[in-house]
Amino acid sequence: MGDSESGIVLHHLEDSRSHRILWLLEELEVPYTIKEYKRLPNKQAPPELRKVHPLGKAPVITDGGRTFAESGLIIEYLIGRYGEDKFGVKRDVNSEAWIDNTFFIHYSEGSVQPNLLQRALGTVVVKEVPFFVRPFARLIFGKIDEAATSPDLERHGQLIEAQLTKVESKGGWLAGAGHPTSADFMMSITLQIFLKDAPEYAGPKTKEYVKRIQERPAYKKVLALPGGSLDFLYTES
Ligand SMILES: N[C@@H](CCC(=O)N[C@@H](CS)C(=O)NCC(=O)O)C(=O)O
CATH class of the missing domain: 1.20.1050 (Glutathione S-transferase Yfyf (Class Pi); Chain A, domain 2)
Known part of the structure; x- marks a missing residue:
């Protein structure tokens, strides 16, 4: 994890889809900063998240002065920019x-x-x-x-x-x-x-x-981060 906000910042809501991005960032081994948000008692995201993106939902990332929402886009962007060789799939409509x-x-x-x-x-x-x-x-x-x-x-x-x-x-x-x-x-x-x-x-x-x-190993690292656990983490019963 990085400690500067000039690079990637992940706006991470507890127990949410932003866990996907945490896992990817740890796999990519790129520096990033987490901004944690706690859910309100009604489980919604706190209003501060709306200052980052108009929908006020997680995940959101900022990188190089740009802001992205929607986990699908964020994942495609991060892989395209930082991990095409490790996690990319060649764009070929016949494949x-x-x-x-x-x-x-x-x-x-x-x-x-x-x-x-x-x-x-x-x-x-x-x-x-x-x-x-x-x-x-x-x-x-x-x-x-x-x-x-x-x-x-x-x-x-x-x-x-x-x-x-x-x-x-x-x-x-x-x-x-x-x-x-x-x-x-x-x-x-x-x-x-x-x-x-x-x-x-x-x-x-x-x-x-x-x-x-x-x-x-990257997933295990995420689970050990502050705010990196999941209340619906699958465990065999
Ligand atoms: N399609 C969006 C969904 C975003 C979304 O609904 N995020 C939930 C967390 S899992 C959220 O922020 N919920 C809090 C709220 O709606 O106030 C994505 O994949 O990023």
Whole structure:
């Protein structure tokens, strides 16, 4: 980690997607500074984060006088600038590795995370509404989960297992490039939330894959940093 703010600064919210960027920065071994933000009691980001980026969400990085939000962009930017040789995938629309890498970058935020949020929201709403409304809230959210969220989560679980089976002989990273790529940095958090909130649909290869990430020396370094732990870190029960 660096101690000057002239280089990369990661605006890191506890227990959030900015963990993806912490992992990548430790893998890249580039100097950086962390600015830590604590969640408010309602779990939202504190208003200070809005001074860094109008959305007020994490992660955000600044580098060379520029500010970037969206973890997919941040990861692609950092790899492109500091780690193409280690973690990049050549842009070639005919290559399976490029297609798979790009797919999982978008799939993480565009497909799985919204379904996971849908499920988590149901649990939160049921807990937060007055007790006399709770049975109705449970019924309504249960019906939504049964009709829409669960079938989607089941398909996600199957798709992820199929991809991990496909890349097994190529080193086990999602794009089959023999090393982690943007896809893995994105999915590192997504799959740990999946294992916590949709464990019934997570297969054995998903668990092995998350353990493989956690075994990386850079990942272990992140977990030992102040603010580098995760309240939903996957541990085998
Ligand atoms: N698609 C964005 C999502 C950013 C996002 O929703 N971040 C969450 C943390 S996991 C956040 O800042 N939540 C606090 C809030 O919404 O106030 C990304 O991948 O960076």
